[in-house]
Amino acid sequence: xxxxxxxxxxxxxxxxxxxxxxxxxxxxxxxxxxxxxxxxxxxxxxxxxxxxxxxxxxxxxxxxxxxxxxxxxxxxxxxxxxxxxxxxxxxxxxxxxxxxxxxxxxxxxxxxxxxxxxxxxxxxxxxxxxxxxxxx
Numbered sequence: 001x002x003x004x005x006x007x008x009x010x011x012x013x014x015x016x017x018x019x020x021x022x023x024x025x026x027x028x029x030x031x032x033x034x035x036x037x038x039x040x041x042x043x044x045x046x047x048x049x050x051x052x053x054x055x056x057x058x059x060x061x062x063x064x065x066x067x068x069x070x071x072x073x074x075x076x077x078x079x080x081x082x083x084x085x086x087x088x089x090x091x092x093x094x095x096x097x098x099x100x101x102x103x104x105x106x107x108x109x110x111x112x113x114x115x116x117x118x119x120x121x122x123x124x125x126x127x128x129x130x131x132x133x134x135x136x
Contacts, residue, residue: 022070023125029065034058059087071132082131086124094120 034054041050063083067075098116101107107115 019070019129020125023066023128024121026062026065026070027121030058030062033061066128067132071128073132079131083128086127086131089127090120090124093123 034057037057038050038054041053044050045053063080064075066083067073067079073079094116097119098112101112101115102109
């Protein structure tokens with residue numbers, strides 16, 4: 001399969017690998033958006049406030065891009081609550097896993113976040129697939 005057909009499969013595929021690739025691309029977009037908003041706000045407010053606002057903006061945009069781009073669904077309040085809940089679960093899971101890697105496994109503190117992010121991303125994808133599952 002050539003690059004054009006692979007890109008078309010990622011864009012149009014609803015299940016499996018294509019959905020996961022869209023999830024990863026969306027995550028990269030959300031992280032980049034948060035960072036750009038943070039940088040744009042830094043000159044105008046305290047950095048912790050700028051970070052909080054950038055997180056909130058990215059979170060809201062991420063909900064809609066996850067809904068429409070990643071899972072080809074439609075936005076509802078129920079899905080928004082599920083999205084918020086999945087992020088809460090993911091946050092707690094990430095903190096526990098990070099602490100375990102640092103304090104029990106004695107993993108390098110520069111490496112541990114990347115391992116945690118990789119594992120947490122899989123958990124997040126699994127939870128969000130359930131939240132955004134199309135009900136026929």
